[in-house]
Amino acid sequence: xxxTLTAVIILALIQGLCEFLPISSSGHLVLAQAFFGFxxxxxxxxxxxxxxxxxxxxxFYRVSLLKLLRALKLIPSALLSLNRLAFLYSTNPDFxxxxxxxxGSVPTALTGLIFQDFLRSLFSSLQAVAVALLITALVLASxxxxxxxxxxxxxDLTIIKALLIGLAQGAAIAxxxxxxxxxxxxxxxxxxxxxxxxxYSFLLSIPAIIGGLLLSLNFGQSNSFxxxxxxxxxxxxxxxxxxxxxxxxxxxxxxxxxxxSLWCAAMGLAALYFN
Numbered sequence: 001x002x003x004t005l006t007a008v009i010i011l012a013l014i015q016g017l018c019e020f021l022p023i024s025s026s027g028h029l030v031l032a033q034a035f036f037g038f039x040x041x042x043x044x045x046x047x048x049x050x051x052x053x054x055x056x057x058x059x060f061y062r063v064s065l066l067k068l069l070r071a072l073k074l075i076p077s078a079l080l081s082l083n084r085l086a087f088l089y090s091t092n093p094d095f096x097x098x099x100x101x102x103x104g105s106v107p108t109a110l111t112g113l114i115f116q117d118f119l120r121s122l123f124s125s126l127q128a129v130a131v132a133l134l135i136t137a138l139v140l141a142s143x144x145x146x147x148x149x150x151x152x153x154x155x156d157l158t159i160i161k162a163l164l165i166g167l168a169q170g171a172a173i174a175x176x177x178x179x180x181x182x183x184x185x186x187x188x189x190x191x192x193x194x195x196x197x198x199x200y201s202f203l204l205s206i207p208a209i210i211g212g213l214l215l216s217l218n219f220g221q222s223n224s225f226x227x228x229x230x231x232x233x234x235x236x237x238x239x240x241x242x243x244x245x246x247x248x249x250x251x252x253x254x255x256x257x258x259x260x261s262l263w264c265a266a267m268g269l270a271a272l273y274f275n
Contacts, residue, residue, distance in 0.1 A: 013236060015237045021180070024136055026173075051237075093155070096155065100159065137262070
């Protein structure tokens with residue numbers, strides 16, 4: 001087994017890069033922990049790494065998040081009048097986007113709660129991760145076939161589209177299925193512009209990551225790392241996550257998602273072979 005500090009840094013780099021790049025952080029972490037010889041999933045360490053990437057996306061979209069929070073403060077008063085609620089939804093872009101992030105999070109949460117035992121079992125199966133990576137490769141490759149929408153308007157996003165993207169995010173709880181890959185490609189196929197597809201995907205990841213952190217607390221307290229190593233992992237994952245966010249937003253704008261399908265296919269085939 002590698003030096004523990006080396007393992008911490010490599011696993012944190014994997015989480016930071018793969019949480020937002022469309023190659024599945026959970027799938028790569030399962031493969032990497034198997035490579036380093038961990039017999040059981042490191043629950044606490046995984047939580048800390050996910051917290052690092054949560055900090056990255058919150059900081060990256062800090063301006064948008066403040067606007068969304070201000071807009072969502074109008075919900076209690078808007079609920080008193082359906083006409084006012086409909087007016088805000090149809091005229092206020094921040095209110096609409098914030099509302100659809102809440103709505104899109106519902107199918108993700110239901111998937112996690114209903115299928116948590118089954119999804120949890122997949123983290124111990126390299127074969128399942130390998131197959132999921134191959135599925136991710138096909139999904140990413142399919143984006144090359146979609147004629148992209150040049151328009152960028154939050155009003156192109158509807159409740160039905162938000163629910164479908166939320167379902168794609170829920171499916172991506174399974175290790176090897178890329179959350180960002182499935183949600184962005186789903187949004188593109190539903191007719192959203194590239195910038196909006198990426199922005200909605202990453203903002204939608206915030207409640208998903210928070211929910212995943214809370215859900216994972218029910219699975220035990222397995223931890224082989226000291227506090228200092230956990231802190232190092234947190235910082236490395238946060239910094240790497242921020243850089244990967246900047247990279248992927250640029251790549252999505254240039255329609256480069258299909259390139260990642262090659263990596264996912266290679267990793268999936270390699271995992272099947274070594275399994």
